[in-house]
Every structure is written in C-alpha cells, then in structure tokens.
Amino acid sequence: MEIEVTVNGVAYRRDTEPRRLLVDFIRTELGLTGTHIGCDTTSxxxxxxxxxxxxxxxxxxxAVQADGHELTTVEGLRRNGELSPVQAAFKEHHGLQCGFCTPGMMLVATALLSSNPDPTEEEVRWALSGNICRCTGYTNIVEAIRSAAATMHETAGVES
Amino acid sequence: MYPPAFEYAAPESVEEALDRLAEVGDEGRILAGGQSLIPMMKLRLAAPAHLIDINEIAELAYIREVNGHLAIGALTRHADVVRSEVVAGGCATMASAAPWVADPLVRNRGTVCGSVAHCDPEGDWNSVMLAVGAEVVARSKQGERVIPISEFVVDFFTNSLRPGEMVTELRVPRDDDRSGGAYLKLERKIGDYATVGVAAHLRLDEQGRIARAGLALTSVGPINLKVTEAEEMMVGQEPGDELFAEAAQIAARTCEPTSDVRGPAEYKRSVVAAYTRRAFGRALAGARGET
Known part of the structure; x- marks a missing residue:
C-alpha cells in the first residue's frame, strides 16, 4: 500500500508491503542507515x-503505521549544518565507544531535553533505561546529556 | 525477522474497526501498541491474516474519572498512565505499577488495554486489574459487554472475548480516602519481565478494619493469579503485619512458580511471600493516608 511519511522534514511517498518493519523501511527504502538494527526483539x-x-x-x-506521521532519525538531528547540542556533547564527552547504540541514545536524549530541559542524573538514567550500551557503562553518555542540557540552557532563546 | 504477510487496515473510528472485525472474523487481530503482538508475529508465534490497527482512532485515547471509576481507553499508552494525575489520585495500585511496565520506549507505544487483552501471565497489568477488581468493556457490532477481569482472564494468553469483539475500555474502581494499593516487581533489569510481581489493594471500613482486600501475582503461574483465599481471609480483620504475614503464606502456597533463568521456584515463592507482606504494608499506609 502507498504511504506518505515525513522523515527529518522531507516528505516521502512510497509503496510498501504492510509487513515491512519501520526500521527496514527507513534503512533500505529511504537509505537512512543511521538507524541501527540491534536485537530485533524490542529489547x-x-x-x-x-x-x-x-x-x-x-x-x-x-512502516504502514507511519503513514501521515513525522519521523526524526539521527540524520535529522543536525541543525543548519552543525551538530545539535546533544550531538556536540556526545562528541565532547566521548559518550560512545563503538557507536552502535549512539543514534538511539541521542534521539532519546533529544526527546528528554525537549520535555525536561534540566534533568537530574537519575532522570537521565531512567530515560535511557530502554537503550542498551555494551561499551561505555553509560557514565559518559549521562555526562554528555547533562552537559547538553547546560549548553541548551545557556543558549536558551536561540534555536537548539 | 519478518512476520507472515497480512492484510492491514487503519480505521479512524470504533464503528469502522468493528465493521472490519466482523468481516474478517477469527482471522483478524486488533493492533494497538503492538509491543507484544509484533514481536510474536516476528517470531511467528502469531500469524493473523488481518491486522486492524486502532492507532488512528483518537477517540480511544483517554483516562477519565466517571461515576466512581477510572475509564481507561483502548489507546491509552503505559506512558500516559505514568503521567496521569487522574491515576495518581485515583488508583494507587495502577500508579505504582505504571513506571515498572517494560521500558520507557515500550511504554511510549504499548497500551494498557492491549496488555490486558494479551493475557501474558508475565504481564504486570492483569495482576493490578485483578487486585483492584477492574472490568473490561468489550464492543462488537451486536453491542457492548462489561466483563469482570476475573472472567476476562481465562488462561495462558487467552481472554474471553468473542469473535467480533474488541476491548474499548477498562473500568478501574476509584480509590476512596480509605483505600490504598501497591505493585511490587522484582526484575533482573529494566525491560525484563517480572521475576515476581505482586499487586495488593486494601479498603478499610470506618472502624479501620479491612472492608476489601485484593491480591494478585505476576509470573508465578499459567495466568496472573488472584489469591482469593487470602483476600477472603483478610476481610473484617484488623490490618497489620501479622495478618499480612498470614496472607503472604497463603500467596506463597497458592502460587505455581517454575524454575527458569530468572531463578529457582523456591526463590520465587519466598519473594512472593516477602513482597505480599511488603505490598500490603504500603497499601495500608496509603489507606490510612500515611504516604
């Protein structure tokens, strides 16, 4: 069936089989391979x-469930050609090692900071608890997110 | 992993969904949050020929207080319950369970009614619903039925819906100012199923004795187990740790845990006892307004 979905601000119209998973649609149909397939079991x-x-x-x-909806993937985090505050903080604080979980971590962090601009460490860890990182022990990820919050606070009023 | 092919429909009203459900009969399944159904389809444990996606039926996304109960619509997601002030003030057992359902991402998508209908004995919500005495509203083209949760949960992954029926709402009795409840869950990590979960609910009478007790257990039997013997034993009694210890012994004796990766059966049995006692302690504190 034909669906229309907006990804990172760009509208796409595609024909897809109902059983096609959204992640596969994003990666193979739209070529946005920043969204990773890890466990494939909702874990x-x-x-x-x-x-x-x-x-x-x-x-x-x-994928058919995204018809008429808006998606943001890691490719959509960049603002005006520059890293978003969350991306910049992950780079600055080395909030990654192998990088496989990083797109998911940054998207969760972006959503968290949009609803809670100044989260405590516990709130950050709680928000991340559905995302598994097997390299870092999470410490630098948490530091990166709190630092991004501080940066966004400083530049409040400027689009972040 | 890919599920077998299916026909897909995304109706925008309950009537349209019921029409579709009537058309496709037993071959159709309702797709709500899909956080259990889609993984099962990917593993080919479920292979419905038709999926009727209710995610576009905005009228089903609500939490309301109506006539002494909370009405939870079929599109209410776990995260909505976590954030809900109506639930925080109206059902302590639900409010205490909500943050422990799955993980934050699954809670953003999965629905309470979907989890209840799924009847996975490792699901948290059916223990909560059994403990508080909720009702399930089922609709079909023939009309509406209100089913007590104890009659809705039939068996392992089996509910009492008839062909053509879908769950549209849960009705949860509202706590009065002498009621309290708690859900305690032991899990190896966030997002794992419960090793053991215990839902407890208490309502006191004017003298402070127990007017109603609710107790149900997660992950220690083929269904979420309602511990009726303990509930009945407690009614009319003076609440306190001694009584709760007695209820805990009944719960430990009643449950049917199996040994698996989450621990040996005897360990789970002792957790059931400890958590039952503790959960009633918290329920009592809530009922007395001490929390």
Missing part, C-alpha cells in the same frame, strides 16, 4: 526513532 533501543516527537523502537512498528 535494545538501537533502532530508536522519534515518532511525532516521541521515542519508539522502529523494529516494533510497521
């Missing part, structure tokens, strides 16, 4: 995308 969060602004696991949705 790890590597495939996290923002669905109408809300983080969800795209391995556990069908």
């Amino acid at each position: 790890c969060g590597a495939c996290t995308v923002l669905f109408d602004g809300v983080p969800v696991k795209s391995c556990t949705m069908f």
Whole structure:
C-alpha cells in the first residue's frame, strides 16, 4: 500500500508491503542507515526513532503505521549544518565507544531535553533505561546529556 | 525477522474497526501498541491474516474519572498512565505499577488495554486489574459487554472475548480516602519481565478494619493469579503485619512458580511471600493516608 511519511522534514511517498518493519523501511527504502538494527526483539533501543516527537523502537512498528506521521532519525538531528547540542556533547564527552547504540541514545536524549530541559542524573538514567550500551557503562553518555542540557540552557532563546 | 504477510487496515473510528472485525472474523487481530503482538508475529508465534490497527482512532485515547471509576481507553499508552494525575489520585495500585511496565520506549507505544487483552501471565497489568477488581468493556457490532477481569482472564494468553469483539475500555474502581494499593516487581533489569510481581489493594471500613482486600501475582503461574483465599481471609480483620504475614503464606502456597533463568521456584515463592507482606504494608499506609 502507498504511504506518505515525513522523515527529518522531507516528505516521502512510497509503496510498501504492510509487513515491512519501520526500521527496514527507513534503512533500505529511504537509505537512512543511521538507524541501527540491534536485537530485533524490542529489547535494545538501537533502532530508536522519534515518532511525532516521541521515542519508539522502529523494529516494533510497521512502516504502514507511519503513514501521515513525522519521523526524526539521527540524520535529522543536525541543525543548519552543525551538530545539535546533544550531538556536540556526545562528541565532547566521548559518550560512545563503538557507536552502535549512539543514534538511539541521542534521539532519546533529544526527546528528554525537549520535555525536561534540566534533568537530574537519575532522570537521565531512567530515560535511557530502554537503550542498551555494551561499551561505555553509560557514565559518559549521562555526562554528555547533562552537559547538553547546560549548553541548551545557556543558549536558551536561540534555536537548539 | 519478518512476520507472515497480512492484510492491514487503519480505521479512524470504533464503528469502522468493528465493521472490519466482523468481516474478517477469527482471522483478524486488533493492533494497538503492538509491543507484544509484533514481536510474536516476528517470531511467528502469531500469524493473523488481518491486522486492524486502532492507532488512528483518537477517540480511544483517554483516562477519565466517571461515576466512581477510572475509564481507561483502548489507546491509552503505559506512558500516559505514568503521567496521569487522574491515576495518581485515583488508583494507587495502577500508579505504582505504571513506571515498572517494560521500558520507557515500550511504554511510549504499548497500551494498557492491549496488555490486558494479551493475557501474558508475565504481564504486570492483569495482576493490578485483578487486585483492584477492574472490568473490561468489550464492543462488537451486536453491542457492548462489561466483563469482570476475573472472567476476562481465562488462561495462558487467552481472554474471553468473542469473535467480533474488541476491548474499548477498562473500568478501574476509584480509590476512596480509605483505600490504598501497591505493585511490587522484582526484575533482573529494566525491560525484563517480572521475576515476581505482586499487586495488593486494601479498603478499610470506618472502624479501620479491612472492608476489601485484593491480591494478585505476576509470573508465578499459567495466568496472573488472584489469591482469593487470602483476600477472603483478610476481610473484617484488623490490618497489620501479622495478618499480612498470614496472607503472604497463603500467596506463597497458592502460587505455581517454575524454575527458569530468572531463578529457582523456591526463590520465587519466598519473594512472593516477602513482597505480599511488603505490598500490603504500603497499601495500608496509603489507606490510612500515611504516604
């Protein structure tokens, strides 16, 4: 069936089989391979995308369900050709090692900071609890997100 | 992993969904949050020929207080319950369970009614619903039925819906100012199923004795287990740790845990006892307004 979905601000019209998983649609149909497939069993969060602004696991949705909706993937985080505050903080604080979980982590962090601009460490860890990182022990990820919050606070009023 | 092919429909009203459900009969399944159904389809444990996606039926997304109960619509997601002030003030057992359902991403998508209808004995919500005495509203083209949760949960992954029926709402009795409840869950990590979950609910009478007790257990039997023997034993009694210890012994004796990766059966049995006692302690504190 034909669906129309807006991804990172760009509208796409595509024909797709109902059983096609959203993550596969994003990667193979749209060529946006920043969204990763980790466990494929709703456990790890590597495939996290923002669905109408809300983080969800795209391995556990069908592409047809995105018809008429807006998605943000990691490719859509950049602003005006520059890293978003969350991306810049992950780079600055080395909030990654292998990088496989990083797109999901950054999307969850972006959604968190849009609803809670000044989260405590506990709130950050709680928000990340559906995303698994097997390298870092999470410490630098949490630091990166809190630092991004501080940066966004400083530049409040400027689009972040 | 890919599920078998299916026909897909995304109706925008309940009437349209019921028409579609009537057309496709037993071959159709309602797709709500899909956080259990889609994984099962990917593993080919479920293979419905038709999916009727209710995510576009905005009228089903609500939490309301109506005539002494909370009405939870079929599109209410776990995260909506976590954030709900109506639930925080109206059902302590639900409010305490909500943050422990799955993980934050799954809670953004999965629905309470979907989880209830799924009847996975490792699901948290059916223990909560059994403990508080909720009702399930089912609609079909023939009309509406209101089913007590104890009659809705039939068996392992089996509910009492008839062909052509879908769950549209849950009705949860509202706590009065002498009621309290708690859900305690032991899990290996966030997002894992419960090793053991215990839902407890208490309502006191004017003298402070127990007018109603609710107790149900997660992950220790083929269905979420309502511990009727303990509930009945407690009514009319003076609440307190001694009584709760007695209820805990009944719960431990009644449950049917199996040994698996989450622990040996005897360990789970002792957690059931400890959590039952503790959950009633919290329920009592709530009922007395001490929390």
